[in-house]
Every structure is written in C-alpha cells, then in structure tokens.
Amino acid sequence: MDNADLGGRTVVVTGGTRGVGAGIARAFASAGADVVVCARRPPPRPFAGVRFAAVDLRDPAAVRDLFEDLARVDVLVNNAGGSPHRLLAESEAERHARVIELNLTAPLTASLAARRRLCRTRGAIVMVGSVSGTRPSPGTAAYGAAKAGLESLARSMAVEWAPDIRVNTLVVGMVRTERSHLHYGDADGVAAVARTVPLGRLAEPGDVGRAAVFLASDAAAYITGASLLVHGGGERPAFLDAATVNRGS
Template structure:
C-alpha cells in the first residue's frame, strides 16, 4: 500500500506500539511525524519528532496549525499503570481518562480542518480492555470503550470528508512487556493463551493501521478492526469437565 506524498501524525509514537505504527507508515512511503512530551530514546529512522503535551489543548492546536497538511492522524498515545480503583483517588483515575480519551478528541479536533481538506483518515488505537472487564486498569478500559464510541460518532459527523476507524488491540510484545507480564517465561505463558500462539508485535498493529488509512479501505468508516490474534480462550472451557477425555 503506497502512501507516498501523504503526511501522517502518530501521537505517542516514540516507542512500543507507536514506534511500530510510525515505522509501518514510513515503509509505506508517508511523511511521518510523531508527537509526545519526550523524544524517543532510540530515534525511529525516517520519522520526525515534535515535542507536544497532548493534554495541553492550546499546545496541540499550535502544533497542528503549524503543519502544512495532515492526511492521516493516528491517535496512539495512552496507557495506564496497574491501578485498582479503591487504591487511588478519583483525580488520578481522571488523568488516565484524560490521556486515553480526551487527548485523542483534542488532537482530532485540532487536525480536523487538515483532514477535511485532504479527505483524510483518523485511526484510533483502542484496546480489548474497552470491550471486557479490565480489573486493575478500570479507568483505562472505560476510556478505551469511550474512544471506540467516539470514533463511531466522528465517522458519522465527519463523513464523507473524513473516515474514522478503530484498531482494537490485544496483547503486544514490546520493550516494556516485562512490566505487564513478568519475565520471559511468563510472557511465553501469556502468549499460549492467545489462539494464534503469540503476542502481537508492534509491526502487526502498524500494518493494520496502514491498511485502515489506505485507499484499500476507502469504504470503511466507523469500523472496529480486532487485532488480537483470535481473542482470549474462554476460561470456562478449561474448567469444565463435560466432553473431556478421561
């Protein structure tokens, strides 16, 4: 899929999934800019960087106003520490929602005039946490559920000029996987719970994002594309005894 001549902005694209998305668009020939508060520890080859606090609406507007064009916006910035609801205050949970839901809305609004002029596309990076219970990251899951709904509404309001879709991403192997799953043995055990037998790589998410932004997806808007390796095996199947060989 050739995206030569198009300008792509990836929020939070300095490491992990975001860096994989940026690399995928660069391979497709796009001019890519990633924006985050801090520069990448390892620069992504062929990708520009801009320092932007996505929770600062005036700064976000200034960033997009300074760009000559934007054809694709990938709202990737987000995340959450392990934070059980009753072990923190409402203000801290609100900051998680701000980063994962309000910041994508802020960036999308700031980029809207560019995207409308370019007949462009928005790709939201959602999560399976927004489609199922998310104990330990409940505010994050709620924000991702809201993000998916926001994308569907944007797809209707901004049609036919701008397409808006969501990637619903499952577990991904990144340089920070050990913080979520533990050592390599634990990561391997978690990977065995995925029907395809492995965690996603940032490359997998990047290629899916390129597809949704490309002309190959020209009639796809308001959709949610699952990138989760087949999902999660229902726990009851392993607990049930009926129909098992003795």
Template sequence: MELDGRVAVITGGTRGVGAGIARAFLEAGADVVVCARRPPDRPVTAAGRTAAYAPLDLREPAAVQDFFDTLARTRGRLDCLVNNAGGTPYRLLADGGAERHARVLQLNLLAPLTASLAAHPLLHAARGSVLMVGSVSGSRPSPGTAAYGAAKAGTEHLARSMAVEWAPEVRVNTLVLGMVRTELAHLHYGDAAGLAAVAATVPLGRLAEPADVGAAAVFLASDRAGYVSGASLLVHGGGERPAFLDAATVNKED
C-alpha cells in the same frame, strides 16, 4: 507505496506500538511526524527514512492546537492522524482517588478528542482519516485498569460518532488491540516464562508485534480501505481463550 506523498501524525509514536505504526507508515512511503512528551531514545527509522519528532503534551489543548497550526504551515497538509498515545498503571479502583483515575481518562479519551478536533480542518481538506488505537479492555472487565478500559470504550464510541459527523470527507476507524509484545512487555507479563504462558492464552499462540499493528494501521489509512469508516478492526490474535473452557474440561477423561 500505499501512502507515498502523504503526511501522517502518530501520537505517542516514539516507542512501542506507536513506533511500530510509525515504521509501517514510513515503509509505505508516508512523511511521518511522531509526537510525545519525551524524545525517543533513538530516531524512529524504516526503509532508510526517519520520522520527524515534535515534543507535545496532548493533555494541553493550546499546545495541541499550536502543533497542528505549525504542521499546516510547514507540511501544508495532513492525511492521517493516529491517536495512539495512552496507557495506565495498574491500580485497583479503591486504591486510587478520583483525580488519579481522571488523569487516565484525560490521556486516553480526552486527548484523542482534542487532537482530532485540532487536526480536523487539515484532514477535511485532504479527505484524510483518523485512526483510534483502542483495546480489548474497552469491551470486557478490566480489573486494575478500569478507568483505562472505560476510556477505551469511550474512544471507540467517539470514533463511530466522528465517522458519521465528519463523513464523507474524513474516515474514522479504530484498531482494537489485544496484548502486544513491546520493549516494556516484561513489566506487564513478567519474564520469558511469563510471556510464554500469556502467549499460550492467545488462539494464534503469540502476542502481537508492533509491526502487526502497523500493517493494520497502514491498511486502514490507505485507499484500499476507502469505503471503511466507523469500523473497529480487531487485532488480537483471535481474542482470549475463555477460562470456562479449561474449567469445564479439567476433570474429563481422555
């Protein structure tokens, strides 16, 4: 068991990618706490074990500090913090005011910073690690989710700076995700035909499953990645097929 006896916190770990990460950590032997504003529809379980749930709004610094203070008293340690909570609605920049876009930045950039700072003393004592959940949106144009893409770019940069400042006691890395098939995937990609069409644009021919992300997260949190810090691990199935390739060959004869 790669993470046997270790304590992990996964923010936004009640569904989707976060629940996939939580299940992978449970399977690896970790004692897992998931936090989110709302409880899961059903407990997050794997390998006959269940993640504990704690209600938490990561946009409230005082509440975040209280959460980690309570964790210190009840669990006594923290070995890995996974900053997974985030997301955004589709909204073109001109269709939303500055306050709406600022809320996206608050959830996707400031909240991971707030949680990491509150968790730092525990992580320092345990020689633990932080995992940021990033996105390919942070490295390419993201029309309709521009504030989200900017936040993810900032989160990846933040992780690299934290990796330098907090070394050697705390390792900090980023999982850079592409498209993931979650229970809400149909809201983004449409019905089964739409999902199939989107999956065809991925070199590996499918969207990631939450378990794929979980496996990568367990690796970065484990001793096998003990010399990996300040890194960005791409979990995107090979990326996105460049549109110009199809455009350049559309009139070519066989």
C-alpha cells in the same frame, strides 16, 4: 498492508516514540509517508523517515499549535495512552480521571485540532483502542472505560465528519514490546501468556502498524465507523478450561 503506497501523505502518530506507537510510525514510513510522531519526550533512538515534535497532548493549545504548523495532514493515528495497574478503591478519583484524560480526552483534542487539515485532504483518523474496552479490566478499569469510550467516540465522529474524514478503530490485544515484562513478568511469564492467544503469540508492534496503514490506505476507502480486531483470535474463555464436559480422561 505491506504494498500500500502512501507517498506524499503526511501522517501524525501520537505517542509514537516507543512500543506500539513506534511500530505504527515505522509501518507508515515504510509505506512512503512523511511521518510526524508527537509526545512529551523524544524517542530513545531516531527513526529513519520520522520527525519528532515535542508536545503534551493534554495541553489543547499546544496540540492546536502542532497542527497549525503542519502544511498538511492526511492521517492522524491516536495512539498515545496507557495506564499503570491501579485498583479502583486503592486510588483517588483524580488519578483515575488523569488516565481517562490521556486515553479519551487527548484523542478528542487531537482529532478536533486536526479536523480542518484532514478535511482538506479527505483524510483518515485511526484510533488505537484495546480489548480492555470490550471486557472487564480489573486493575485498569479507568483505562478500559476510556478505551470503550474511544471506540464509541470514533463511531460518532465517523458519522458527523463523513464524507470528508474516515474514522476507524483498531481494537488491539496483547502486544510484545520493550515493556512487556512490566505486564507479564519474565520471559516464562510472557511465553505463558502468549500460549493463551489462539494464534500462539503476542502481537508485534509491526502487526498493529500494518493494520493502521491498511485503514489509512485507499484499500479501505469505503471503511469508516468500523472496529478492526487485532488480537490474534482473542482470549480463550476461562469456563472452557474449568468445565469438565468433553474433557479427556
């Protein structure tokens, strides 16, 4: 929502230093918000209108200190997450558990730490989920399970914390970032994957950012406990290409 005015509001974006998180941070800054991004490492390049706070989101005490040091919080975007490709049987349970910790436990930790500040401003939480949580996710099964849990957590949180705090989820599909080649290969691979999306392209980080701004804005004042699909139309079912019925000769 390009015309949203979030002037005077403070937005915290976890993991907002690159990729999707950077797109979200820039979108809120463009809407006039005071943006704080937090991660273990600073961004490769500073963003205009964005402050950086060094914090390990897996350290509850450090996360609580972060929010105690902020004068106000209007919006929390739980974006930090991710996972390497790791088949379930090829790694021990402890490694999979760390993926779940980053993608599910850390957002819960941040939300609890921000709750008192958000209640004061009748603020909003935006969870950054994934289509991996809505379908099988071979190679990133723990990540998919965590994202499914995140969406469920957001729905419960929306009920428990209403009417003071709105909580919604962005269900994000494939996004073109500086690390796309790690997932899809070279430029030809990225282009081939993009052709599987009904809209004909991968999302840009700004697409996700504008959706997050919308959910945090007054335009979404009556939206809570919802999941907004940001996936370009989803994934074409494989059986449609395999079936012979209605196939041209």
